[in-house]
Amino acid sequence: VRDWNGIAQVVLRSPKGHSARVSLHGGQVVSWKNDRGEELLFTSSKAVFKPPYAMRGGIQMCFPQFGNSGTLERHGFARNRIWIIDDEHPPTNHNGNGSKAFVNLLLKPSEDDLKCWPHCFEFRLRVSLSKDGDLSLKSRIRNVNGKPFSFSFAYHTYLSVSDISEVRIEGLETLDYLDNLSQRERFTEQGDAITFESEVDRVYVSSPNVIAVLDHEKKHSFVIRKDGLPDVVVWNPWEKKSKTMVDFGDEEYKQMLCVDAAAVERAITLKPGEEWTGKLELSAVSSTNCSDH
Ligand code: BG6
Secondary structure, three states: OEEEOOEEEEEEEOOOOOEEEEEOEOOOEEEEEOOOOOEOEOEOOOOOOOOOOOOOEOEEEEOOOOOOOOOOOOOOOHHHOEOEEOOOOOOEOOOOOOOOEEEEEEEOOOHHHHHHOOOOEEEEEEEEEOOOOOEEEEEEEEEOOOOOEEEEEEEEEEEEOOOHHHEEEEOOOOOEEEEHHHOOEEEEOOOOOEOOOOOEEEEEOOOOOEEEEEEOOOOEEEEEEEEOOOEEEEEEOHHHHHOOOOOOOOOHHHHEEEEEEEEEEEEEEEOOOOEEEEEEEEEEEEHHHOOOO
16 A cells, blocks of 8 residues: 555555556556556546546546436546545455455445435445456445435546557447437447547447457557446547546547446446445457467
8 A cells, every 4th residue: 555645545466567556536446557567547647646536547436327417426426535445355465376466445425425315335346456467346336225226337447558540349349329429319330340530439238248449559459358237338539529628638539548347328226235246357468479479
């Protein structure tokens, strides 16, 4: 655990030299590096690393609302709050026995949160790094309220890419998507891998649990595995929107792509005492290990 501008960050390391950093601000993963020390998540050069808002990059926890669809601040309040380390399971680093390095975090609503969202919950987040550098996030959200509540959710994941025009996503072709750029109108993909040449802001619904983000220039790709999260949000702000975001460089849209495992189209409802689990696993595959050799 180390101090970063007054807020603790937990550093996870694999025996092979991979690492990840998780901030107690937002429960946000702020760094994930491979065994060559290369950063795999995007962070804006203009990102602000202090409360009240989540920094622009990494993996943000969007809960209990994704986007602007409800009455709360965009993407909910969880990404802006200070989480605590769940003391029942203190952070561990790799012990060499093949077990994962992990940290467990916990968020409970404050009195102020309850004023704008009057539902008692416990949100437990485990972030783990495997010995081969795979990054896993497991969220468990429990209703500790006397009545049911509903929420939407996303792991808002900023992947670092070398050139957005060279990137394609496989696994979403032929799916329906809701287009945030036209009032969530529903469209159907026409069968090709997704590529990028303008602003994209879509919720692909009922997607497969494994998708791939292929980045030709950088010669590594991401495999995204999810569970309990039916949708995938794909976002790149492109040129015009980038210029409207104060914590984002004008040209940085070329180096990032958000691909979020999410539950957006249909809200998740928990009865009193019930718990929901949503998992994300990210692997970075270097192409020097595979086909072109
Ligand atoms: C994406 C949304 O997930 O996040 C976009 O689909 C939104 O509509 C983007 O613009 C960034 O949101 P924020 O609140 O972090 O600026």
